[in-house]
Amino acid sequence: MILxxxxxxxxxxxxxxxxxxxIVPFVSLFVTALHPAGTYPPxxxxxxxxxxxxxxxxxxxxNMGRLLESTLLIVLGxxxxxxxxxxxxxxxxxxxxxxxxxxVFLVFVLGLTIPFEGVIIPLYYQVRDLGLLNTRWAIILPLxxxxxxxxxxxxxxxxxxxxxxxxEAARVDGANVWQLFWRIHxxxxxxxxxxxxxxxxxxxxNQFLLAIVLxxxxxxxxxxxxxxxxQGQFGTDIPLLCAGSLLILTPTLLVFFAFQRxxxxxxxxxxxxx
Amino acid sequence: xxxxxxxxxxxxTVQYSFYDWNGIGPSTWVGLGNYRRILTDPxxxxxxxxxxxLILFFSAVPVVLGLFVxxxxxRIATSRLAxxxxxxxxxxxxxxxxxxxxxxSWLLSSTGLVNQLLSAVGLGGVTRGWxxxxxxxLPAVGLIGAWVLLGLCTLLLLAGxxxxxQALYEAARLDGAGPVREFVSITLPSLRQEIAxxxxxxxxxALSSFDIVYISTQGGPGNSTLVPGLQVYYLAFSExxxxxxxxxxxxxxxxxxxxxxxxxxxxxxxxx
Numbered sequence: 001m002i003l004x005x006x007x008x009x010x011x012x013x014x015x016x017x018x019x020x021x022x023i024v025p026f027v028s029l030f031v032t033a034l035h036p037a038g039t040y041p042p043x044x045x046x047x048x049x050x051x052x053x054x055x056x057x058x059x060x061x062x063n064m065g066r067l068l069e070s071t072l073l074i075v076l077g078x079x080x081x082x083x084x085x086x087x088x089x090x091x092x093x094x095x096x097x098x099x100x101x102x103x104v105f106l107v108f109v110l111g112l113t114i115p116f117e118g119v120i121i122p123l124y125y126q127v128r129d130l131g132l133l134n135t136r137w138a139i140i141l142p143l144x145x146x147x148x149x150x151x152x153x154x155x156x157x158x159x160x161x162x163x164x165x166x167x168e169a170a171r172v173d174g175a176n177v178w179q180l181f182w183r184i185h186x187x188x189x190x191x192x193x194x195x196x197x198x199x200x201x202x203x204x205x206n207q208f209l210l211a212i213v214l215x216x217x218x219x220x221x222x223x224x225x226x227x228x229x230x231q232g233q234f235g236t237d238i239p240l241l242c243a244g245s246l247l248i249l250t251p252t253l254l255v256f257f258a259f260q261r262x263x264x265x266x267x268x269x270x271x272x273x274x
Numbered sequence: 275x276x277x278x279x280x281x282x283x284x285x286x287t288v289q290y291s292f293y294d295w296n297g298i299g300p301s302t303w304v305g306l307g308n309y310r311r312i313l314t315d316p317x318x319x320x321x322x323x324x325x326x327x328l329i330l331f332f333s334a335v336p337v338v339l340g341l342f343v344x345x346x347x348x349r350i351a352t353s354r355l356a357x358x359x360x361x362x363x364x365x366x367x368x369x370x371x372x373x374x375x376x377x378x379s380w381l382l383s384s385t386g387l388v389n390q391l392l393s394a395v396g397l398g399g400v401t402r403g404w405x406x407x408x409x410x411x412l413p414a415v416g417l418i419g420a421w422v423l424l425g426l427c428t429l430l431l432l433a434g435x436x437x438x439x440q441a442l443y444e445a446a447r448l449d450g451a452g453p454v455r456e457f458v459s460i461t462l463p464s465l466r467q468e469i470a471x472x473x474x475x476x477x478x479x480a481l482s483s484f485d486i487v488y489i490s491t492q493g494g495p496g497n498s499t500l501v502p503g504l505q506v507y508y509l510a511f512s513e514x515x516x517x518x519x520x521x522x523x524x525x526x527x528x529x530x531x532x533x534x535x536x537x538x539x540x541x542x543x544x545x546x
Contacts, residue, residue, distance in 0.1 A: 011346035012355065018343060019362045022421070025377040026365075028387050032380065113534050115482030117503040118527040121520055124511075206370040208485045209503075213511060224370035224485070231376060231489065241376060249373040256368040260361060 033058075033242035051239065058243035062230050063219060070136065071205060071223045077140035079200045082151050083193060085144070090155025091181055095167060105156070111149035116209050119146075127214055138214040139222060143207060147200060158192040159185065191262070198259050202252055223248050321500045322529070324412060325481050328501065329533075331416025332423055332480035337472050339420075340427030341465075345457060347428070348435045360432070364425035371422065375489030378418045379405055382490075405491050411499045418486050423479060427472045434468030435461065474534050481530050502526045 034050040058064075093101050123142050124133075132138045162185065170180045186193075204222060211225025221229070227248045231241060343363065347356045366374060381387050382404040389404075404414040442460050451459070462469075484503035491499045502522055509519035 008349060011342075011349060015343060015346050015355065015359050018339070018424070019359055022362055022365060022425075024387065025374075025381055025421075028381055029377050110531070113478060113527075113530050115478065115503060115526055115530060117482055117484060117506045118523045120506070121516060121523060202368055206372070208370070208372050208488075209507075213507070224372045227370065227372045227376070228489065231372075238380065242380065245373045245376045249369040252368045252370065253365065256365070257361075 029242045029246055033239055033246055035239040054239050054243040055247060058240050058247055061233075061240065062226060062244050062247075064247060066219050067221075067223065067226050070220055070226075074136050074139050074143075074222055075201055075204050077136065078143045078147070078204045079197055081144050082147050082200055083197060085148060086151025086155045086196065087186065087189065087193065088181070089148075089152040090157075091159050091185060093152065094156040094159025095162065095164075095185065096177070105153075108149040108152050112153065114146075114149075116146060120209060120213055123210075124213055134215050134217060134220065136215075136220050139207065139210050142210060142214070143204060146210075147203065151196060151200070154196050155189065155192060158189055162188065195259075195262050198255065198262070201255065205252060223251075321502045321505045322525070324499060325483070325501050325529075327412055328416050328419065328480040328483060329477055331413065332419040332483070333473055333476040335416075335420040336423040336427040336476060337431075337469060339424055340431050340472065341461075341469075343424070343428045344431040344435055345461065347432055360429065363428055366422045367425045371485035372489050374418060374422055375486045378414075378421070379490040382414050405499075411491055415483075415487055415490060415499050418490065419480065419483065422486075423476050427476065430468050430472050431465060434465045438464045470537055474537055477533050477537070478530055481526065481533065502529075 033054055034052070035054075036051050093105055127133055127138045127142070132141070166184060167180055170184050175183065206224045207222045208224045208228060211221040212228055215221050215225065219226070227245060230244050343359075347359055350356050383389075404410045438460065442464075443456060446456050446460055482503050483501050484507070487499055487501050487504050488507075492504075503526070506519050506523045506526065509515045509522065
């Protein structure tokens with residue numbers, strides 16, 4: 001038992017050490033953000049005169065109000081549509097099993113492995129030909145497509161576990177496919193749907209490559225994309241940059257903390273099934 | 275939608291990859307010429323090598339470390355520390371990669387915290403601008419990736435561990451197995467599927483890494499941290515070698531499949 005106790009202690013120490021490593025960058029970012037603008041604060045040190053105004057300055061410099069609006073518009077464009085398509089397709093694959101569903105499934109699984117860089121070049125020309133370059137649609141439409149494999153497979157994993165008796169019972173009661181879907185299966189899929197929504201929100205918020213390639217104007221981009229531009233513009237002003245980064249990453253952390261339980265549970269469930 | 279924005283672009287990427295095109299003028303058919311260039315030009319082959327080096331950091335480090343962390347958390351599952359650790363370790367996964375890149379490029383800079391600590395423990399001699407040094411830039415980028423992915427791996431492995439039958443451990447204890455033996459003969463084999471998921475996800479992240487590298491080093495110094503994703507971006511959107519960029523993108527997609535499929539097959543077979 002003594003051995004066990006020493007191990008447990010070692011384990012705890014390792015855990016604490018890793019937690020420190022995880023948190024320190026956040027602390028460093030925060031502390032640095034408080035230094036006077038334009039200085040190069042060495043390492044981590046508490047500034048003599050904390051400049052809380054840096055956050056306000058970064059907020060203004062990055063035009064954060066408009067940025068938030070832009071990101072929310074993109075999120076509103078991407079998430080509901082993805083959810084709807086993902087649910088319907090997932091339902092078709094998981095419950096209806098129409099002819100050819102194996103092939104469709106396989107195509108989506110392959111799509112899951114595609115790096116975004118692999119399709120970014122044709123996407124650029126396609127979006128340009130549609131006349132959508134530099135608009136939010138240039139991010140919304142491709143993102144719906146690119147998230148689709150994940151959404152479909154996620155929802156399929158949920159619908160596959162639903163007992164077939166449920167559908168049969170509804171059919172016996174005279175429900176057609178459409179009613180079966182909306183009245184029976186969608187309400188039951190709510191937990192899976194809401195966790196998918198959270199994931200999609202984060203991924204859209206954090207989407208970078210599409211934003212910098214397809215949209216020049218930072219104010220039409222996603223948060224992460226705008227942060228890239230912000231870095232280019234204020235890269236030399238470290239405190240301001242840190243303040244801006246903090247502003248942009250805080251909402252993601254808040255969402256994470258707020259929905260932590262569902263989030264973690266859902267992620268575990270989904271990943272193992274897929 | 276899926277067809278228009280994913281399948282069609284994949285097809286076009288492959289199609290463009292056989293041409294020499296600057297994006298504006300007429301294109302000429304060069305057949306496999308672009309691919310030949312990728313295989314012979316060290317400037318293009320290099321990034322692929324870097325991507326594989328990154329796999330070491332993005333996959334091996336988080337998975338191995340994640341195994342230990344998950345084992346530890348499992349053992350102290352009831353205590354409050356376990357819950358807190360789970361949450362904290364997962365934090366890097368939800369923030370934008372761009373923000374992670376900015377954070378770490380500051381920490382690793384010549385006046386950053388990392389060097390401050392090294393000086394404090396008397397290792398002032400090895401301090402440097404980690405991301406600006408030819409020999410350390412790539413490992414430094416890898417470190418950022420490991421930091422981001424550790425939480426995800428820990429969580430996935432932890433989920434797998436909760437499914438292992440406790441009776442197995444009790445039986446092992448009775449047979450006199452120590453903790454190491456337990457870990458090797460029970461935990462590892464039972465987690466095969468979760469480990470496969472972790473490896474798959476992290477390998478894809480490594481091969482298609484873009485955000486972190488773009489923000490922290492932009493591929494430099496020199497080309498020492500250039501990865502295929504970034505190279506595709508540069509070739510297509512600043513140097514206007516569309517055909518070549520598409521060939522590289524195709525190679526990248528093929529590469530991901532080549533690495534991921536065997537992992538999947540391996541675990542599937544193990545299950546039967």
